[in-house]
Amino acid sequence: MKLGLMLGMDPPREIVAGAQRAEEWGFETVWVGEGRLTRNAVVLMTMVGAHTDRISIGSGIFPFRTRSVGLLGVTARTLHDLAPGRVKLGLGAWWEPLATRNGLHTPKPLSAMREIITVLQQLFDGKSVTFHGEYVDVEDIKFDTPEDDDGRSYPIPIYIGAVRLRMMELVGEIADGALMDFLVPPEYTALSVEHIKIGADRMGRSMDEIDCPQLLGVAIDDDNPQAAIDACKMFLTQYIGQQPHITENCGATPEQIAGIKSVMGWPATQEQIREAMQFVPNELVQDVCPCGTTAETIERIEAFMAAGCSEAVLTPLGNADETVEKIARAVRRTG
Secondary structure, eight states, X not given: OOEEEXXXXXXXXXXXXXXXXXXXXXXXXXXXXXXXXXXXXXXXXXXXXXXXXSSEXXXXXEETTXXXXXXXXXXXXXXXHHSTTOEEEEEEXXXXXXXXXXXXXXXXXXXXXXXXXXXXXXXXXXXXXXXXXSSOEEEEEOOOSGGGTTOOOOOOOEEEXXXXXXXXXXXXXXXXXEOXXXXXXXXXXXXXXXXXXXXXXXXXXOGGGOBOEEEEEEEEOSSOHHHHHHHHHHHHHHHHHHOHHHHHHSOOOHHHHHHHHXXXXXXXXXXXXXXXXXXXXXXXXXXXXXXXXXXXXXXXXXXXXXXTOSEEEEEEXXXXXXXXXXXXXXXXXXX
């Protein structure tokens, strides 16, 4: 079982310490998030790259319209200079209504993603790129350090932070992988992988070329499993109230969704989220979040792996350090 670790909400020095522990425990990747207005992922990835030696470092994800395509490319290339061969560039459309609140609504995210990846792949190949599209309009852009004079290429895989099925198909067509979202059941993971394969078949690609890590909200408390479930319940409740793609695909009923939204504002206070938790049953939480005892958590992670997840990217909740360590030790024993 390959393990990754999702970081990004904690203070920078704590994130570095978490990445160092993940490297020590043999994790595959540290993914650094930038989904909400919390922390800047470029700063955090730089710190992680400077203070680790082996572990891969992924953006999970960069909202693709918060930076121009040239700046996205040179950011990834600079991180590669810092940590050669360890950088994974994860891109995604900012979710609504946050994108609109920041003036970056993207009515055609598939088109935007296709254009951005097309240009980035050419930049990483060391080419001079001209592209006139709906979202990307560039003329003769190229990496421009002295070592780029000979068309040096950069082996930086591009992952799409895909949440809906048409975007999954785009992964299969043009990307190196999908960073699949959390708070969905394993059945949605399996459906997502099916649609990645549809896109891959369309372009004559093998699924062996495409990586499918998935974010998983996890929490363990062997002495009080309900405390772990409640940590995930609070997380799930907030995302049902705020992120439409989670609301659609997590399995919540219309009545549960309406109850949550009747309580939560924007941005939601911690008190509002705790009050809205009454509408989220334990069964829903444990369907989409591996949580509870260590045994329950490992069993549920295995269900996501069986559905097609290639790397379980842990988003630890509750007692985060204890949760990550227990999962790492359990995987070591069984591996």
